[in-house]
Amino acid sequence: MVAFAVGGLMGDTLFHLLPEIFLGEDEPERARLVLVEPNRNLLLGVAILVGFMTFVAMDKGLRIATGGAGHSHDHGGHSHAETKTEGASSAVEKTGELKSRKKKANGAGPTGGAAAKTEKEQNPSVKLAGYLNLIADFTHNITDGLAMSASFYASPTIGATTTVAVFFHEIPHEVGDFALLVQSGFSKKAAMGAQFVTALGALLGTLIGIAVQELGGSSGDGAMARNAGLWGTSLTWGDMLLPFTAGTFLYVGTVAVIPELLETGPNKMAELRKTLVQFAAIAVGAGIMLYISWHD
Secondary structure: OOOHHHHHHHHHHHHHHHHHHHHHHOOOOOOOOOOHHHHHHHHHHHHHHHHHHHHHHHHHHHHOOOOOOOOOOOOOOOOOHHHHHHHHHHHHHHHHHHHHHHHHOOOOOOHHHHHHHHHHHHHHHHHHHHHHHHHHHHHHHHHHHHHHHHHHHHOHHHHHHHOOOOOHHHHHHHHHHHHHHHHOOOOOHHHHHHHHHHHHHHHHHHHHHHHHHHHHHHHOOOOOOOOHHHHHHOOOHHHHHHHHHHHHHHHHHHHHHHHHHHHOOOOOHHHHHHHHHHHHHHHHHHHHHHHHHOOO
């Protein structure tokens, strides 16, 4: 599912969003004159970079806030597995040492008490990671709402494909978020309620995107004079929303999600088969977006 999400997100970004950003919406029934504005393209590139770096800063800030506790979310990315594995292996080693000590001598009580005390000290950090995860989910869902609203303003087809890509991307991450909240001390009912609250961020982002498009305007209809926009270009603030979103999708589809696909186990043949399935899923996800874009 994650591999399919990678293909869908990257296909949506490369085959839909970026062409729409730099060339505008295709209208086969009309001939179109494309004015070359180097500064306009530079500003669009800057907006893509700003979107990418915004999620880098968000991810880095969460890692710093959790003290490098292994939590990562971009939109939505997660990297809990490595920390959990290390913690589990160290716990097994400690348990083995305690058992061997108990066999040799019966004075292992203080050591067990220290281990329990250490476990209690770790619980606040896990709970903090759960709350930070909710904040990250909410802010990322706002970006999803911005992406979907901007994409629907660009084209109904692009809006639909963007929504599908976001949907498939969110499924595995929402499941991971739910598991993290349960581990953080939330009941299952409370975790589901918290996830519902974070989902409202998408609605808020959609409303913000609509407001930006309606109040900020868009140069897609050619009404804006060539040098009357931002920094002497034909761009408006509304036009900067889509490239910003493309930058965030590039981060989600690469930095935030790819590390999950790079995780491997000790069984080489099983990992090889798993890799082939992942590449096939990426190809299917990207292929669907390419097909839709080709026939749009």
